[in-house]
Amino acid sequence: MAYEAAVACPSSSTLLAILHAVFGASSKHAAAVSAEVVRGPFWAGFLAGLVLTFVAMFVVMRGLVTSLFRRPLAKCRSLRSLAATGEPVKMALVVRRDLKMSNGKIAAQCAHAAVAIVEEILACKSTAATSPRSALNPVSALWVQWYDAWSASGCSKVALQCPDEAAMMALAKHARQMNLPHYVIRDAGRTQVAPGSKTVVAVGPGPKSLVDEVTGQLKLL
Numbered sequence: 762m763a764y765e766a767a768v769a770c771p772s773s774s775t776l777l778a779i780l781h782a783v784f785g786a787s788s789k790h791a792a793a794v795s796a797e798v799v800r801g802p803f804w805a806g807f808l809a810g811l812v813l814t815f816v817a818m819f820v821v822m823r824g825l826v827t828s829l830f831r832r833p834l835a836k837c838r839s840l841r842s843l844a845a846t847g848e849p850v851k852m853a854l855v856v857r858r859d860l861k862m863s864n865g866k867i868a869a870q871c872a873h874a875a876v877a878i879v880e881e882i883l884a885c886k887s888t889a890a891t892s893p894r895s896a897l898n899p900v901s902a903l904w905v906q907w908y909d910a911w912s913a914s915g916c917s918k919v920a921l922q923c924p925d926e927a928a929m930m931a932l933a934k935h936a937r938q939m940n941l942p943h944y945v946i947r948d949a950g951r952t953q954v955a956p957g958s959k960t961v962v963a964v965g966p967g968p969k970s971l972v973d974e975v976t977g978q979l980k981l982l
Contacts (some may be wrong), residue, residue: 850910851917852878852965853976855932859925860960866953867961867982870946871920874963878944882908904942911966920982926959933962935975941967 854871856862862870885901886908897905911917923929929945936943944963950956965972 849917849969850907850914850966851919851969851972852911852963852967853919853921853972853979855921855923855929855962855964855976855979856982857925857929857960858922860954860958862953862960870948870960874944874946874961875918877946878942878963878965879908881944882942900940903940907942907965907967916966919976921976921979922982923979929959929962932964932975936962936964939967939971939975941965941971941975 852875854874856867856871882904885897886905889897889901889905923932933943933945941964943965945959946961946963948954948956948958948960950958954960964975
């Protein structure tokens with residue numbers, strides 16, 4: 762018994778429909794092809810392959826272009842969604858009052874603390890970005906996420922006071938237990954205080970509810 766294999770070639774109308782779907786019904790390209798379509802099976806198959814190849818290239822290129830815009834937009838949406846939850850992100854700077862530092866000295870120590878914690882978080886972020894194999898641990902990843910949200914929302918900070926070194930170190934311990942970024946400044950002792958004095962602790966940036974759980978009982982500076 763003999764078998765016959767039949768290969769069905771797309772008709773001219775089918776090919777024209779594909780072209781219209783890609784270019785639009787009024788496209789000059791579709792009109793030009795419809796005028797030149799050869800009805801023989803070889804040319805119909807050749808034209809079908811050409812059209813399908815072009816369609817595939819068109820879809821791939823459109824996907825690449827879309828992805829270039831999707832990544833930054835996704836990051837913006839992520840930051841907006843965090844802000845939309847009503848959970849602000851802030852940093853608290855807690856100053857020891859028993860050291861009797863001048864206002865200028867306090868300002869300098871607070872600046873040291875804020876810069877130190879930001880540099881620590883940016884170092885984690887830079888390492889993860891430049892070394893594909895060095896994934897951040899979950900806590901550091903949270904710090905980076907909170908920093909990005911804090912930076913995008915205006916870098917909110919509050920200056921608070923605590924009575925002495927014991928109270929300051931208790932705050933640092935509590936922040937560590939809460940997995941919050943924190944940094945204790947130890948002064949060089951060139952002016953006003955003894956070398957190695959713990960002057961300021963920075964807590965955050967982090968969600969307001971978490972930072973307040975550590976520092977909410979303190980008075981404003």
